[in-house]
Structures are given as C-alpha cells and as structure tokens.
Amino acid sequence: MRSLTENTTDNAKHLVKKRARREGSKWTRSGCLTCKKRRKRCDETKPSCQACARLGLDCGGYGSMWAEPLNPSADVFQTAPAKRRRVSLSPNLSASSPVTPLDQYSPGSTVSTGVSTIPSTPSDYDSIGAYTPQTESSNETDGQLLDLTDRAMVVSKPCGTLSHLSNLETHYLQYHMEKGSKLLANLESAENPLRSLIIPRALSSPLLMKALCAMSAMHFANRSYDSLSAQTTAANYYIRTMSGLRSGLSRCPVGAFPSESILAVALLCKYEIVRGSVKQWAVHLNALEKLIISRGGFSTFDQETAEFLWGLFMYSHNVARVTNRKQIVNCLSDGETFTLTRLDIYIGYTEDIIKLCPRISDLPQLTHDPVSLALEIQTIDTLLHTWTHTSTTYTIPKGTTQASLHRLRMVAECFRDAAYIYLHSTLDRMTQSYTTLISRTKQEAVHSCLERIATFPLDEHCEYSALTFPLFITGCETHDPDARDLVIRSLTKLEINFGIGNVKRAKELLAFLWRGQSMHWLDVLEGLNWNLNLA
Template structure:
C-alpha cells in the first residue's frame, strides 16, 4: 500500500489548531448525513423480494499527480477539494491523521480512514497487538479488492476516530459507511440462492458487530451477532472458510458471544456453530487472549438460574463449575460421571498451549496474563453475583428433584452455597481492583479487555471507596481506547449505585428488609443489550 508499511506506533499524528472548516459542495462524496442507525438498522438475513441497490460504492477518483516520499505517497490535491482534515475536525487539539498516501481506485475519504485504521484503529481495537494483527494483515488487503468490506472497515475506522476526536464529520461519515455496508449486505443476501455468501461479506458482518461495540449500542449488536452465526452456519461452518478469515471471525464471535451470554443471557440465541476449528494448536487470539476458558466458565455461570428448581444439581454445579442443565437426565450420582474440578481455582494461562503471533513481545504476554488473572477474579465475583440473585428471588422454596426416586429437597439458602465457593466475593473484588491499580492503563491495548472485570467489581463491591477506583479506571479505558461500550458500563453503574444508595437511605435506617437491587435488574428494566466486550 505505501512505499514503507507504517507500523502501529508510527508518529504521523499531531496536535494542531483546526483550520476553518469549509462547506462541502453538493458534489462531495458523502450525501447529507443520515440519522444515526436506529433499532431497526440491522441485517435481515432473509433475502428481500427485490434487489437492493448498494449505496454509492467507492467512486473512481480522477487521476492525480503524486510524488514519492519516505513514508509513502502524497497526492497533489486540487485546491477546491475538501481535505479529510476539514471534514473530520470540529474542535482544536484533537488527534487527527494527516493523509500520507493515495491509492488510485480509492476516494480521498477511504484513503484517509483506511490509513487511520492502519496506524491507530487496528492497534486500539484489539486486545493483543503484534506484527501479525489480523485487523491489518487480513482486513486491509481484502478491503482493497472488496468495496463492501472497504465500507465496513471505513465505518469502524471513522466511528473510532469520531470517538477519540469528537469530530462530527467523522461521525457522519461513519453513519454513511455503516448504511452503505448494510445495503451492500442486503444485496449480497439477495444472491445467496445462486451464489455462496462470500468470506468478505462475512467479515463485513463481523465488523458491524464491532461497529456497535465501538458505538456503545444497546439495541442492535445482538441482531448482528445472531445474523453472523446463522450466516456462518449456512456456509457450512468455519471449516468452509479461508483459514485466516475463519480464525479471525472465530475469535471475534467467541469473544462477543460469550460476553453476550454473561450480560444478556435471555437475549442471545444458542450457538449452532462449532467454535472448534480443528486446526491443531490455536493461535493466541487478538480478542480472547488467555481468557477463553474463563469466558466459557462465566457463560456457564449465567445458566445457573435454569437450575433453581433442582437444589442438588445447583449445589454440585456451583462446587464444580460444571453446568448440567443441558443434560436433564444425567445421573448425578453415577461414579463414572464425577463433577469437574474447581475450574476457576485451578485455571492457569498455561492450561492451553497457543501459537504466539509473530512480533509479540514478552511484555505483551505479561500484560495478557495479568488481564487474564483479573478475569479469574471477575469469574469468582460473577459467580457470587448470580448465586445471590438466585437466593434473593427464591428464598424459601422447597425444591423438587427431577428424579422421581428422590424426595423433595430442602430450600437452597445462602448458607448452603456460600461455603462451596472457594474465594469470598470481597476478596475477589479486592484482588482484582488492587491488581488494576498497579497497571498504568495506558494505550497498551491488552488493558482494553478490563471492562468486564472492572464492571462486575463495581457492581459487587461493598466498599464505597472502590467506586472511585472503578470509575477512574473505566475513564482511562474510555479516553485511551475510544470504545463506546465503556461509557455504557459507567452509565449503568451510576444508575445501580444511585438506586442502592436511595434504598439504603429509605429502608436501612428503619430496618425494613428489602431485596438488594441487582445489576441484571437494571439491564432488564432498561431493556439494554449490554455488551462488555
């Protein structure tokens, strides 16, 4: 693409005062900004009866002169053409890219946002940085030959730039690229009866999920995730795809899907695709890192309420971290079917071997390990959280065993399950937050994965002073990585804390027993599709 590929830390962005913005002419590439996507802006995987014309794809720019410079190509632009800087800047002092290159078949805007993705977005929108970052090595070459994927990449890139610079022009461009991606996907779906849904279109759907996470959506992203799952199934699973694309989409899907089960268990559909790609030792994924087993355990914890009517199964499951709800006829007493070991207690980042991506430094791996340890603490905290909600909602019910050979079981109180969890809740919270306080929380992207551990710690901490640590840390993540879902996590914590404080003031003094407000109560009350990925 450039004479010399620009590394992720290339210093080509600088602070400067914004020039006076010029009004765009009617012939500008972008039409008038469309409204932000609403709750009905999603992919309909059922083809419509009529064809859908894609919103203006990459227009071929007129030939321009260019000169070779050290870092790439620099176009000689017409004086009347609005530069990306004019379009994207609305306040001074923001970090804005200076276009360094020109590619003949891309518009100025596409070159601008593609370069931002190359140099900044691809590094900050992953949980692992390496020379082999697929957000660059896979997406960019494919986008160069796929107008649909280019629109999806530019949508995510422009939105991320808007989050970090508060640029209205970049935000409007993101909305337009998003709309163009949706229209292009509808057109591609219309051809599914005669053609195989292509890998590049699947990658574009995956980027729509990513777009909603970056935007901080609470309505659309589950629809995109469910659509991605059904489309992969219709293709024959990951095994039917190009290996590089399959590995990238598998990591993105597993990460988002497991996080969806944790915070939106009632909204996400069951996965029908096999996430095991049967490719031997897996590569350390840019989203999952060392946390795949921990994410699976937390997702299983989310299913514990389905066992609330079977005390014995619930007790064994809490002790073993193995969910039997998918096996209703399972003989819990059979000697050949003992429960698993305490998975959270014995977990180690070395439990599963991984292929380390090229160019991954030892310091990066250390950060990944520390983040994974925070996820383990979060797993203990989450387990306590779910069990407390079960006990709160079903405090004095005599439970019946699913087996007709067993007598009715006694109520399952806090005193029954609390000793089964090896790590007390407040110890797990303290350990997680104490570890986070030792992190610089700078722009090393491994830290961007800490949203869930910080959120669940803030929800379950009984120490009011911890709120400052949680909010301060989430604020650093929001400022350094520009991902909108962090803002949503902070908003929900604010609502939760306010409700709990109000309840404590109204009922605590007079000794009235009141159910403790749970964070899932707030999620359900708001109707949010909360995403903590």
C-alpha cells in the same frame, strides 16, 4: 455620479481579489505535520520546514499523522460550512457529557450516533434497501455523498495499488493501519489480523472496505471527542455496507456466501461495540453466526479467516452472555466450531474463563434441581480454582513481546477474579444460598481484582482494553467509595486511550446503579432495556 459609482465598484472588486490573494497560497496535502494541521502551505525543507522556523513553531516532520497518539482535541478536519447534508444524525453523547437520568433513556434514543432507522432483526438484512440514501449512485464519490469535497484529508495522494480508493477511504484506511488496528485488539503483534487479514481483503473488496471505513471512522470520532464529521462518515459507510450486504447476499446461493461478506458483518459487530450500541450489535452477531452456519461452519474458511472470525465471535458471544441472558442463544453445533491454536488477539489467555460465563449465566435454570445446581457450581468453582495461563498451550504470534505476554497474563487473572464475582452475583439472586460451595468469597475476589488493577499504568498498551468486564462487574459488587472511585478512574482511562464506546455505557450503568436504590445490576439493565456488551 455614474462614473464615481463605477469606479467605487471596480475598486471594491480589486480589493476583494487582492485580499483573496493575500489570504495565503494554495494549501497542499504534502508537507510537514504542523503545516498540515494549520492548513498552511509548507516549503517542505528537510529536516524541518522554514515556515515553522520563521514562526517559532515546532515542526512535526514529515512522518505519519498517526505516528503519535492523536490529541482528543486535535482539529484534524478544518471544514467550511456545509452547503447540504444528506444524512440526518443525532449526535452521540460527548465524552465529557454528564450522565443522563434514567428516565431520559429510551430504546430508540439510546446513544444513537447512526441513522435513526436501523434494522432490528437478522432478517432485516434482506430489507435494508429502505435505509440506503436514495441519491446514491455507483458514480458518486464518498466526498460528494456527504458534501465533504472541501474537507482536507491528512493523507498523501493515492498512488499505485491504492489509486482505486477515494481520498476518504485512503484516510480511514491509513488511520486503521497505523492507529486503529493497534487499539481495537487485545494483543498487538506483527501478525495482527486487523491488518494482515482485513486490509488485503478490503483492498480487493469494495464491500469490506466500506465496513472497514465505517469502523475506522467511528473509532476516529471517539478519539477526537465525537467529531460530527467522522460520525457522519461512519454512518454513511454503515448504510452503504448494509446495502451492499443485502444486494450481495441476495444473489448468493445458500452455502456460498463469500468470505469478504462475512468479514464485513464481523466488522459491523465491532463497529457497534466501538459506537457504544446497546441494541444493534446483537443483530450483527446473530447474523454472523447464521451466515457461518449456512456456509457450513468454520472449516469452510481458510485458516487465518477462521481464526479471526472464531476469536471475535467466541469472545463477543461469551462475554455478551454476562449481561444478555435472553438475547444471546448459541446455534453453532460442535462440528461447526473451531479450535484455537494461536494466541488470539481478543481472547488472549482468557479462553477457558470466558467459556464459563454462559454456564454461570445458565445456573438459574437449574434451581428446580438443587442436586444438579450444586454439582454445576462445584464444577465451575474447580475449573476457576485450578486455572492457570498454561492450562492451554498456544502458538505465540510473531512480534509479540514478553511484556505483552506478561500484561495478557495479568489481565487473565483479573478475568478469573471477575468470573468469581459474577458467580457470586448470580447466586445472590437465588432464594437458597449456595455461596458455601465456592472456594473464594466475593470480597476476596473484589479486593484481588482491584489490587491488581491498581498496579497497572492503564496506558495505551492494548492488552488493558480487555479490562472493561472485570472493572464493570467489580464496580457492580462493591460499596466502598474508594473502590468505586478506582473503578471509574480506570474505566475513564480505557475510554480515553482506546476510544471504545461500550466503556462509556458501562460507566453510565454504574452511575445509575450507585445513584439509585439498592437494585441488582441485572435489574437496572432490564429497566434501561439495554443489551450491554462488555467485549
């Protein structure tokens, strides 16, 4: 009996070993794209591998994983069950999830994909240590911290100047370089600073690399239906960036903050907008402004860095004033600002228009002085009426196509329509009517904006990603079912094509507005306690 038992055990062990060998050869990170996605070994035959030919599959070739747009349902990460997880997250709303009723939203729970405890004021940059994983050490790799050692990254093995990066960093750096940087700007060119400026600086700055990976991972998660693993990675890099900022800034004398630290804060602003934050982006935007002021203004940076920071700050700050009248205050003096000479990747031809948004937002402060109010309305109307895309001359970045410039001009026209709509919407809340002072009616501006947008294909050309603000304000001020349907369909295209979370927040707010009683959209925002950013 004992011998029979031993033989049975030996046979079982032999069967397990044999089965393990038959499950497939060791998978490698090289090979064609099809084998990478299937996590199968590739024989690497050129131009197409024999493994794909034998199975009747289309060989994807040996190019970049991001050469073509990532299918939102593509299962890039084939993961084994996690043994442990050191970062606790609340998953974000999925791209297809229904809009939650108003009473289910709260300031603390709104669309949070990051850690549950996040600094809420700029001064909390000095107390961020409480949010850093206690088990993190300088010798611990990215994969160990998040228990991602078994995950297969679709990147080549780091070599040369990239050998100091982890596989995870290399993966998200490659994604940013080949895909993310082209979708997170409103103008693509050979001189896109998200590549030409940020990547070289990040390769020599671990702090900036972490901020870049946080933004890249969050964008990847949005483009792959909120992949939980990518969200977890993004949250981890966010925490580590904040910890690094706290440590680095505490050691710097006032006025000597390094450019890389300030660029990292700028990327955290983008991270929050990509995430769809309705709170935290304002913390980083205010911190960015204060750090620049403490350093002495934009003149203390090199030209390329100053252009990037000023474009991002001015665009985010001015557009944010549309929906955040109380939270956003400009502290920069005229001597600390910057003048754009190159066509900016965020602003395009809209600079003169978006600068009017704070002036429109401040109109209610003049209600005690009807004469000054009427004069300001007439001035704004004149500036909008006489604006053309040639009002300001810019240097065109190398590699910018005429088709891109045409799309930028069309988008800028939509911004002018949106500014007219916003002007009317602001005056509608006043007891006395001033709409007769405006040369264009609200209905004319709404019709013009939607008619122009209906002609756009709204594909992955990044210029269209700037249309969130015009679509949102138009949706707020139209009651026509067909017009509302066009707005939602257009926003959905932007959400899918560009993976920026604030588009989803705009859609949710419109759903609340249209479903509820007759309320002004600013009142709905206040009821939700949302600080929405439409940048």
